[in-house]
Amino acid sequence: MPVTKKSDPVNIPSYPHEVLAVVLSVRDGNLCVLLWRRGQSPFRYRWALPGGGVQPTEWLRVAITGHLAAKVDVREVAHLEQLATHSAIDRDPRTRVLATAYLGLVPSDVRPNLPADTAWHRVDELPRTAFDHHYFIDAAVGRLRAKLSYTNIGFALAPAEFTIAELRDLFSAALGYELSATNLTRVLTRRQVIGPTERTARPGQSGGRPATVYKFVARELTVTDPFAVLRPPR
Amino acid sequence: MPVTKKSDPVNIPSYPHEVLAVVLSVRDGNLCVLLWRRGQSPFRYRWALPGGGVQPTEWLRVAITGHLAAKVDVREVAHLEQLATHSAIDRDPRTRVLATAYLGLVPSDVRPNLPADTAWHRVDELPRTAFDHHYFIDAAVGRLRAKLSYTNIGFALAPAEFTIAELRDLFSAALGYELSATNLTRVLTRRQVIGPTERTARPGQSGGRPATVYKFVARELTVTDPFAVLRPPR
DNA sequence: GCCAGTTTTCGCCTGATAGGCGATAACTGG
């Protein structure tokens, strides 16, 4: 059992702490994660999550935002939430580094200018990643998929305005299975997650009825579905 | 923007990191949290979460387990999961200390021997707490209540065997509102979260039909309710 | 032993919501 005098910060040992970001976005109909290719050992040429150290006066959220700025325009990140902290002592072979990961989401219509070492990778065809970044990516994808079903988190993946067909393709890509436009519309409108605008979209070359343009009612995260059971009495 | 050379641990600054535990349990029909009373400044005489520093070779989970051992028998903690990491630079007035909190659950039938400075406090009548511990407690209670509805996490609050009436009282206390035994039984048995045993319980002094004794089918966390919407096709 | 009181358990009903499918609306180009 550790002998640290409890809660006395002078006696608490310290060691490096880094922040990482799992930035997810739907690119060309596939859910993708933003990775950069390492140029140095360890894990040279493996793909890694963006991130880095935390300055002594920085909040974690500010730190990850700063590191992300080197990869994408931060204003393009529509949602950012903390995921988990990993502490395995050998997760970095050089020295112990604690890592706190964030989940970031980028709308499908923004096309960030990526540095040469950075690219989007489909989450269903991931390359081998550096360190334990694979676990963070799995956790991020799992959380996104769960929250798509009971929150309005889709706003952070979608353009400001969209048709139902576009939204169906977006959700199908993010969830990894096909959805019907009928039911998607019904569920999201009843919950007041999305709502129609006055405008309609021009049909494509092959014709068809013009689609109503929808938008998300709110662009901040809210829980929309009280869980299915054990509800309070009316 | 920070200038840290990315991902080079030598250049990452370090500062103290502590672990905290929000240990929840139902005591005498009320959801309670385990707190200890600080004897020293800062926040002298305020109530605080158990926890402390992390040794250089310790995983966070091991560290919090070690610190908890000073308060309760660790074998009495039926479930332990990571909650969140707070990084506000002034959360400890002495120096910057990052804190990672865990959620711990203790079954209602175990009665740990508590040290003199430690006690259970009802979460609906919390005293003023030290540091930012209040936020961690809120997050822990919120997560427990959500997971009671879509996972089998109740196993960590309940005795090994129980009657439906006991389980209803337990869930009502944990959730903060009354439940009906009828519906609770139906939902949890259909999901195969709980199941009947062969045994029945003796009625109380005032008589009544003997109740079937139930138990949780699994005693590890599993998600039992696929979220209510956007399911994959059959 | 029977009866009144108590507690548990079961069956039946209702309401809400997800989801499937086909019909109809509203556009295209030829």
Added chain:
DNA sequence: CCAGTTATCGCCTATCAGGCGAAAACTGGC
């Protein structure tokens, strides 16, 4: 004007949560 295409709506079903009252199975008292 028509065939083709896409979007939208209405109707149906299935599942599940939840309410309520009846019946089951015990108690203690007379």
